[in-house]
Amino acid sequence: MTSQPRPPLNVPLPRTWDARLARRLVTPLVDTWVTPNHLTTLRLLIGVAGALCLARGGFAWANAGALLIVLSNFVDHTDGELARIGGKSSRIGHFYDLACDALVTVMLFVGMGVGVGGTLIGGLKIAPGVLGAAAGVAIALIFFLRMRIEEMAGKAGTKQASLGGFETEDVLYLLPIVTLTNVVAPFVVVASIGAPLFAAWVVVDYWRVARRVARPTVNAAKASETQLWASE
Numbered sequence: 001m002t003s004q005p006r007p008p009l010n011v012p013l014p015r016t017w018d019a020r021l022a023r024r025l026v027t028p029l030v031d032t033w034v035t036p037n038h039l040t041t042l043r044l045l046i047g048v049a050g051a052l053c054l055a056r057g058g059f060a061w062a063n064a065g066a067l068l069i070v071l072s073n074f075v076d077h078t079d080g081e082l083a084r085i086g087g088k089s090s091r092i093g094h095f096y097d098l099a100c101d102a103l104v105t106v107m108l109f110v111g112m113g114v115g116v117g118g119t120l121i122g123g124l125k126i127a128p129g130v131l132g133a134a135a136g137v138a139i140a141l142i143f144f145l146r147m148r149i150e151e152m153a154g155k156a157g158t159k160q161a162s163l164g165g166f167e168t169e170d171v172l173y174l175l176p177i178v179t180l181t182n183v184v185a186p187f188v189v190v191a192s193i194g195a196p197l198f199a200a201w202v203v204v205d206y207w208r209v210a211r212r213v214a215r216p217t218v219n220a221a222k223a224s225e226t227q228l229w230a231s232e
Helices: 017-029 036-056 059-086 091-116 130-153 168-180 184-231
Strands: 119-121 124-126
Touching (some): 036 059, 036 091, 059 168, 091 130, 091 184, 130 184, 168 184
């Protein structure tokens, strides 16, 4: 007696177009040995390869790296979709996915910075990779704080803004335009300024969420103390 393939779970369609395409591609994998962690690892390897290409510098390497980063960004949707429709979600897998997202994004900006080399800002020569590292560290902080916010407030607390089937992170799909038009250096400069500013905003958001989550605990403690005094 042979077991029948298990049909995908009936879950709502994703909001974004790339996630919907990812779901169609991974649906045949539901009843196979492939797990979401396999796809996360594939995303990581492609992203690291893209970052290394960007770090080589030059027009051809930069464009090859940008294409690999775009592919890595798309593959990043496949693990989550397989986990949802295949009932293969796990806490370890979720944090592994977040860690890979952070690592690829940090390496992306560091690689771009190294590939650019020196950049002149106000007559001061910035060492290769420093600007990219500044953006990368800020983005790593953003990932960490978003993970903490999700633990405190659930996924709704870290839900990205979306418009027309695209999310904030989908801006990485435009990376080949940056490399094709040879404006990598200005892009790294802008990222080295914008990423820390956005990280500061996330820090404030984290502080607000932490206070909101802590408030019911404080109120409950006060109520318990009041009841204790009343019973005496």
